Amino acid sequence: MTLHAHAQQLDPRTLRDAFGAFPSGVVAVAASVKGQLAGIAASSFTSVSIDPPLVSFSISTTSSTWPLLREADRLGISVLADHHDAVCRQLAGPREERFAGLPFRVTDGGAVLLDEAVATYDCSVHEEVVAGDHVIVLLEVHEVGGGDGEHPLVFHRSAFAKLHRDDLDPARLDGRINGAEVDRGAEKTVAGHSADEDAA
Template sequence: MTATKKMIGTSDGTFDSSLLRRALGLFPSGVTAFCSLVDGEPMGMAASSFTSVSLDPPLVSVCVAHTSTTWERLAEQARFGLSVLASEHSSVARMLSTRSQNRFAGIHWVASEGGAVFIENAPLWLECVPYREIEAGDHVIVVLQVAALSMNPETDPIVFHRSNFRAFVPAADLSR
């Protein structure tokens, strides 16, 4: 016997945004810092909508809300640093998610010669150049080409799940 589940929806495909946010929060995602030097100062934002796109050419993407004033300034830059945040970076993710003018207060970062900004002790750094922007509803999908990378595979990433930052726990560790 097959059971059916009542689905929540509308005939026109619209949803209450808070309901949709809660529903999509059931899917855990990594958290990245998406940063660059702007007028010699670090500027950036947290993005949990990061994904790999292509290996040839090497492309990744992040999604940015049209309401982002940070993206307005970052979009003009030639190089971006994308740092996959570590389990120790929950305060960094919170700082980069605020509307504060000084998002980098107390954050340890480094910059490349090209102006990409990276968060120290991250599992992965990707230095990227702009590739394409694609309009998508209330966001823009920013596609970036990877120009260089640095890995720290011993460092575990942070995970965003149900509107909270959580430590990554490998499945093998759950059986202990």
């Protein structure tokens, strides 16, 4: 009760600005449902689990597109590339124009995947959790792939940005993140193959 009362006192604009301080990628969530293309852009995408393979994104409870998308057998997740700022805006526009002129493919299960994405995921809905004014959608990953994009689009402080690594240490992270070991790079070889050749 106390936490809820404190949360109600937060200024929405201040809270939104604080959320926006955390940079994220942007994905297209899309499918062909009953012969109709449907899709949205989401900046809340995140990996969740390796075993089983799960990812997630959040969608507003007021979304008029999610009720249609959730009926799809498979959902496509496409990580937008750094030249996709206009694509992101298009996916937030009128529903009938969201895929106009975009190169994409539709899988047998109905997942829509953008050709120029950095990475793609063919998923199905695993679970939905209502959380305040949003729904957290857990997706089971069935297939992953890549596209023609090289670097991801970044969303930060309500604006688009690109990755710049010129001033960063190029060495791979050596340690733990999210409580698990991270890829340490090709320091070791196994049967003639570098350690990261078979990494997901």
